[in-house]
Amino acid sequence: MKNPHENFIDVQHVSTLFPSRRRGHPPVVAVDNVSFSLPANESTLLTIVGESGSGKTTLTRNLLGLTPPTEGQVLYQGKDIYSMSHEEWHHYRRDVQPVFQDPYATYNPFYRIDRVLQVPIHKFGLANSRKEARQLIDEALEAVDLRPSDVLGRYPHQLSGGERQRIMLARIYLIRPKLIIADEPVSMIDASLRTVFLNMLHDLRDNYGISCIHITHNLATAYYLGGDMMIMCRGQVIEQGDMDTIIDQPQHPYTQMLISSVPSPDPQDRWERGHTSESATEIAELKTEANACVFAGRCSHVMPTCQSHRPELIPINAEQETACFLYDQDVKPVDDAKEMVREKVNSAGYS
Numbered sequence: 397m398k399n400p401h402e403n404f405i406d407v408q409h410v411s412t413l414f415p416s417r418r419r420g421h422p423p424v425v426a427v428d429n430v431s432f433s434l435p436a437n438e439s440t441l442l443t444i445v446g447e448s449g450s451g452k453t454t455l456t457r458n459l460l461g462l463t464p465p466t467e468g469q470v471l472y473q474g475k476d477i478y479s480m481s482h483e484e485w486h487h488y489r490r491d492v493q494p495v496f497q498d499p500y501a502t503y504n505p506f507y508r509i510d511r512v513l514q515v516p517i518h519k520f521g522l523a524n525s526r527k528e529a530r531q532l533i534d535e536a537l538e539a540v541d542l543r544p545s546d547v548l549g550r551y552p553h554q555l556s557g558g559e560r561q562r563i564m565l566a567r568i569y570l571i572r573p574k575l576i577i578a579d580e581p582v583s584m585i586d587a588s589l590r591t592v593f594l595n596m597l598h599d600l601r602d603n604y605g606i607s608c609i610h611i612t613h614n615l616a617t618a619y620y621l622g623g624d625m626m627i628m629c630r631g632q633v634i635e636q637g638d639m640d641t642i643i644d645q646p647q648h649p650y651t652q653m654l655i656s657s658v659p660s661p662d663p664q665d666r667w668e669r670g671h672t673s674e675s676a677t678e679i680a681e682l683k684t685e686a687n688a689c690v691f692a693g694r695c696s697h698v699m700p701t702c703q704s705h706r707p708e709l710i711p712i713n714a715e716q717e718t719a720c721f722l723y724d725q726d727v728k729p730v731d732d733a734k735e736m737v738r739e740k741v742n743s744a745g746y747s
């Protein structure tokens with residue numbers, strides 16, 4: 397196993413439970429034993445995809461230090477982010493920057509846009525004079541295709557959603573973190589501006605080595621960004637690997653369902669249709685068996701083993717891992733079926 401210090405971020409067996417909103421129901425397992433790493437010396441684009449309620453935002457909050465996991469650890473250069481010193485935390489907050497879904501909600505409506513860019517300059521000591529600060533702000537705005545004279549001095553409500561989201565990227569450009577964590581960053585901006593925004597994530601990686609964890613429920617947006625992909629189903633990672641490989645040859649029945657439920661050739665349309673109508677709470681609370689496959693309740697290939705064991709991620713090829721017993725050599729569906737019949741006969745009292 398790799399020494400964790402070789403990695404920039406290590407998510408180790410993170411689980412996050414919330415008390416159920418329904419009386420007498422067991423806790424909701426929002427994130428279920430998730431592990432992954434981002435290497436220190438290469439820039440990565442990782443998209444986490446899943447339906448509503450699959451735990452994407454909770455995992456994001458675990459990573460940003462906003463919601464401590466119930467179990468497991470998030471390590472930054474080998475240190476648990478939830479037990480860092482004040483100084484280490486300051487470094488982490490500079491290295492790891494969020495971009496949220498609704499740019500308007502992240503702005504204070506009473507302050508001009510300028511403040512969003514001035515605060516990090518002050519907080520992280522990026523400039524030595526007012527003049528230098530202004531130069532940095534102009535450069536950052538131009539880097540995201542905004543004219544300083546068009547946006548400076550204005551209030552958040554006077555800008556479009558796309559402009560507000562671009563200001564967030566200008567902020568990222570100023571701070572130059574090592575990692576952006578973007579939770580549904582384009583879901584509230586016009587389709588025409590989505591690609592502009594996603595292209596900027598590419599530019600930040602290619603030109604400044606800034607990695608990105610991109611969270612979305614939209615397969616088309618995920619596919620456009622490219623890179624690596626992690627598919628979450630009810631808190632668990634059920635398939636992961638190279639984006640193109642997974643989209644071309646999805647192995648897990650859940651991934652196959654997600655892809656087949658977006659039949660339109662229009663990529664933006666495909667994305668929206670991938671969203672299920674079940675409520676987030678319903679999906680999460682369907683799961684009651686900790687030792688069953690998280691997709692067993694909806695899987696057309698379900699075998700008896702799936703109801704009593706939890707599949708782990710296993711490599712399918714060099715580019716892809718899947719958590720499904722269909723690919724486990726040790727599981728023999730025929731034997732399982734015989735076992736199921738035997739159990740039914742026993743429970744009916746014939747033996």
Ligand SMILES: Nc1ncnc2c1ncn2[C@@H]1O[C@H](COP(=O)(O)OP(=O)(O)OP(=O)(O)O)[C@@H](O)[C@H]1O
Nearest residue numbers: 414426447448449450451452453454613676677680
């Ligand atoms: N603070 C909370 N208290 C109780 N339950 C919560 C809380 N936050 C999230 N949950 C539950 O945890 C599960 C995962 O929620 P989460 O918001 O992480 O999903 P998501 O994948 O981001 O969904 P969406 O695509 O709708 O944003 C859901 O069942 C949700 O209701």
Ligand code: SF4
Nearest residue numbers: 689692695702720721
């Ligand atoms: S483990 Fe079983 S229930 Fe789960 S996805 Fe695979 S075949 Fe379906």
Ligand SMILES: [Mg+2]
Nearest residue numbers: 452453454579
């Ligand atoms: Mg979310």
